[in-house]
Structure formats: structure tokens, C-alpha cells
Amino acid sequence: MPEENQRPQQSSGPGGGGPRPGGGPGGRSGPGGKRGKRSYVRRKKVCRFCVDKVDLIDYKKADVLGQFIQERGKILPRRMTGTCARHQRWLSVAIKRAQNIALLPFGAEI
């Protein structure tokens, strides 16, 4: 059928095509995970460490690490900070070390 592909066929890359539900990888778990109902499309978050080309996340830098934890001391998930998987692994190791040496809190102080 020669006329089947009348619409220009875009290659559906990581951004996600139009008719695909869920809104792409960024918003996959965003709006509650209901298929077909997208309330918003999250803009693409970049990993801060990949942009700066960081090869080692230092556990002694509490000011940097402190941006990735809640006030209660819990580590923020990747979908909130936009970190890539590799850096999230390194980050969590560094955060736990910093927590052990009292540079970062484990939980909320009463």
C-alpha cells in the first residue's frame, strides 16, 4: 500500500512519539502511572554531574551533597533530582559516608 504512510513518520527516539501514552521516560512515573492520562509532560532534566563531567563525588563536601537529601535526611529519588543512574549510585555512597561522620543528618532532629 503506497499511500499508507501519508503522515511523516518520525523516528520515535528517547523523547517519545506523540501518540505514546505515559509521556516518555521522564514522566513515566510522574502523574501516578495511569496509562493514557497525561496531566503534564515533565521537561527533560539533566544530570548535574554529567554536565560538569564529575568523576568522583566527594563525601566530604556536605554543601553539595546536602542538595540531594530531604530535611529529614532521606536521599531524594532520581526522578526528582534528574541524576543519572551511575551518579545516583555514587551519590548515595557518598551521602551515607557523610551521614556516618555527622556531616549530614540521618533523620530529623527533634
Place this chain on the structure above:
Amino acid sequence: MEERLYDLIFICRPDTPEADIDKIISTLEHAAAEKETKIEKIEKWGRKRMAYRVHKLREGFYVYMSLRTTHGELVKELERRLKVADPVIKYLTVRLDEELKRQAKLKRHRERRAARRPRKAGAGTSGSGTTGTGTTGAVSGGSEQAVASS
């Protein structure tokens, strides 16, 4: 055994006199010298507020040391001495040489990759990023009407 790099941080009570802290440091230095260890750095970070209470204290005197050694069992000895010392309330030893090796390797890869690729002035080419040898002209995006209907 290959050479290892350790980071050692310990925290003293905030009201310990400077002389006692120096005494602890010199004890560690002696123990390290017995095992042919090179102490790269000793830093006193001074009184810092801790993120949570340790032994009912809110502040502590932080001391940071960096060691290079081939004798891994030295760490146990140092930690034992820190455990026994009265003013020390917390300590942490981290082994860093593997991480530094990985960091150096990544850096090398990145530099090598950057040097190999010919500097393309234009952005926006579909970055299926293999093969450094320059492709001339048409990078096919696949959206051409290449279907030949016979």
C-alpha cells in the same frame, strides 16, 4: 601489595585542649611510621557543628588525615588507638585508591575521546556517536521518502 590510599577523619570533643589533640595526632603518626606509612596530609577543620548529637554533644573538633601505605592492617591499629583515646568521639576510615583509579580511568577515556573526534563546529547532527572518522555530508535521518513502490 599495591599501595593503598586511606582517608581518616576523627572527631574530638569540642572542649579538648589543642595539646591533647596534637598528642593524639602524634600517636597516630608514630603508629603509622612503624608500618612505613606516608602521611600525605593532616588538616584540622576545627570546631564544626555536627548534623546530629554524638554523645550528647552538638559540636566537635574535626581532624582529617590522608595516608598512603602498603600495609592494610595499619588501619585496624589506628582505629584501635582512636577507640581507646578519650577525647575522640567518632572516627571513619575510607579506602580511596580504587575510586581514584576509576576516576583517572574515566578521565583518560574522556580525554582520549575528545582528542580523537575531529572538532565538529555544528551541533544538531544526529548523534549516534560511533566512528570518529568524518562522515561527509548527508546524515540520513530516515525521514526521506525512500520507499520505492514498485
